[in-house]
Amino acid sequence: MRLIAELRERLRALVQRAREDRELEEELRFHLEMEIEANLRRGLSPAEARRQAYLRLGGVTQVAEATRAARGVQRLEDLARDVRQGVRRLVREPGFSLPVVVTVALGIGVMTAVFALVNAVLIRPLPYPDSGRLVQVGHAASGVELAMTGLSHGTLAHYRDHNRVFDGIGAYVEHIYTLSDGGAPEQVRVALSSLGLLPTLGVAPQLGRLPTAEDLAIGERYAALISHDLWVRRYGADPGVIGRTIELDRVPQVVVGVMPPGFHFPHPETQVWAAWDTDWVLSEYGPSADVGDLYMNGVARLAPGVSIEQAQRDLDRLIRTLPDVYPDVTAARLERMGLRSVVVPLKTAIVGDVRVPLLLLAATGAFLLLITWANATSLSLARAERQRMEVAVERALGATAARLARRFLSESILIAAAGGTLGVALGSVAVRLCFGFDAGQIPRLGEVGMDGAALAFAAGLALATGVLLAAVPLAAVRRPGFEGALTGAAGRMTAGPREQAGRRVLVAAQVALALTLLVGSALMARSFSRLHQVELGFRPEGALTFYLPIPATEYGDYHRSSRVHHEILERLRALPGVDAVEAASMANFPLTPVPAYHNDRIVAADRPPGDSTEAPYALHGFATPGYFEAMGIPLLRGRTFQRIDTSRDAHGVILSASLARALFGDEDPIGRRVRWAGTSEYPPYTVVGVVGDVPSQGLAEGPSRVMYFPNIYPPQADTVTFMVHVYIPSDEMYIVRTRLDPLSLVPAIRRAIDEVDPKLVMARVGLLEDVVARSMAQARLTMLLLLVGALTALALGVIGIYGILSYSVRRRTQELGVRIALGATPGQVVRMVVGDGARIALAGMVAGLLAAFALTRFLRSLLYQVSPADPLAFVSAAALLLGVALLASYVPARRAGRIDPVEALKAM
16 A cells, blocks of 8 residues: 555656646745845855855755655656657657558567467357366267267267266257247247256356256247347347247247357357257157267266366277167177267367467467567667667767666667557457458357457567567667777778678578468468369359248148248249259258268168178258259269159169269169168168269368258158158258349249248348358468468568668668779679579578478368478469569669769768
8 A cells, every 4th residue: 555655646746747846946945045034144245145055955956856856756757758759769760660660560460360369269268167178079980981970869868877977968959940939030040959958068047047857848848048149139138038938940939048148059149049858769769879870969068087088988988888778789880880989178179170270370470470570670770780879979978778778678669569559450450351251150250359368468569579679779789899889980880790690690581481471371272272173063153042941830741841842942933034943951952061960871772681891871862853953963874853753662862973882883873772771661762863972061071972862742642751751841952043143033032932931931042152152261261361471471571681682782882882983884783782682582492491391281181182292382482482582682783783983982
């Protein structure tokens, strides 16, 4: 408290300095006059009375200075004076201060923006209590080439009831449903959540309660929680929403709670968590491990002190006991599948493949910051040499080393503060421009912003920059022989060979860093180009797509759901300008973000008994007969669907090319029969066609193996194949092929759907080309960020080369004048200066190539069909850098070639 009071008093004294000085002066004069009057009364002459008074009290000025020092504000006043003088000096030298401020702002801005991104995505913990103990639980099956898949109902129950390592475990599956509650229906993202999911996350509702087993026992309606955002936006933050019945795809749900603000799981756009009875399948159909249907996303909380390795060993133990519990799985099958557990930190699972590009981006930002510091330091070195005479004079007049240090430090801090402020502004713009687009494609990208951590990071960088810039002139002041500058000629006050070599090394380092980034961006650009050249297997041009879910409550079987789709298709086909309208299930629609866990193993029906070959997994696809032609997917063999394929006897299916090869090799699959692997009571299916492969998840993941079933046929009595019983066409993606602007058809399509059922909601309306573009969002972002970093580094490196050569030409004006006077031609002078710049650039390029060879291997996981040592990327990046460096050298070289030898000799 005493310290605070003292600081407050000093600040008050500093702020009210003028008034206190005036009062002090009046008081001193009062005492002086009183002393003079006393001396006069003692009989002294007026002159002697004044002299004695001054002798007794001292000089008014000296006393005033001593009193001010006693206030303890002298240092603050000195600091304020240094700052004012620093501002004046920097304003007088815009040729130095502006480039340095801009350079510092660029480096701090880029690095702060990168930090904001990395902090939000990689460093900041997930917003759940003790989130470090949360893990994702799933499986890998090397025997069927599944690197990561989820849980089945049976494995979830087995792990939940018998594990020794978790405090809780739950599961979820995402869907998009139509929310209706009497108001306008809307599409919402829903997480079907087991009862254990939210307790495992450790998040309680801000209003209401979590669902319980009693909610699931009702059977006619279910329990759901809604997000804070949905509660505020749709229900006006009305607490009375608890107990209200809403509908998800017209299935009644009772709202039992509202989640707290900021709770987003598993996706930022998830708005409803519907209670899900994951044990229902086991109770309805009997115990089953169902390792062919590992489609649920598992989340668990590690018990205190349990490591991930311990958890994985415990789950592997439980996998080995599956044959003891479930009759549908054997030890031999588990061995053929190579089934093992996968336990990873939940944050790692959410961040996924973004981790590597973000670390790469952080390294890029650090490189740019180093280049920035190198450039700013180089400029400060040049300025310090110009100021040697000025500083020497100050020192000769009595300035102490501390006084000079305060001067340089105040100037450097001013530059760093200005650069830091401008850098934060640039970083904010960069965050909005670079990270604000397509946030849904990059995990946690929506959380990026200039928060307190980012501002503190920028302040730390600015402070470090200020200290670094101050150290340069301070080192010059402490240089041996500094005192001789006063008596030396101006020409000898320029930098010596050591200083020149130091600046050249800095510029060469900038070139090396720039080349490393250029090679990285060239590799990503080639990878992006290869992705663009990937055979899609379909034609995205001129096609509109949209998602049209059909509620199960009103269209709860194949016939009713198919009838409404069929009617909508017929109305859309009648629209002017429409060439084709078809539909397919979302799970197999190209490049859709639906998890590919809906796999089943397929075998040839005539497979010999005892064949131990593990059957391939395949997606289940459902498509209308004209779907393949509308999408531009080629028919390679056989035919497309006909009505007979839905009958009891035909059971026709179409295979993708990769699945046909996996099942039949080079044999003709048309007319062959396929069936589900394992025991099945259902008859096999007949292969009627083979179509081209299309990627279902992403371009880089390659094509998916798909078995297509006929879909949305007019209902008839014998439409009773097994898949028709199971699959209800409720999650369909439509494709509209037209010669017009596809988006211009949206109003007409909306009206046509309303004529059938005005409560149906269109979602994900857009161009098929945009679907393709979104699939490359991550690769595009990585390439863009690397390219921006590389161009910035290139610009800084070129500025460095230009600056050092310009300085060298100015310093060597007399020398070059003598050379020209002795017969050197302007061309020879130009070549000499350009050669100097080329040597610096080549030295940096050699180091840069070595660094690029060492570092680009970390890009391997991000590249598509491009080697990290791709020679074209290395050669093109080096050629670009060398060309730009030579151009930057030519400008000062040309000025050197125009030196007038007479004028240069006169100046000696």
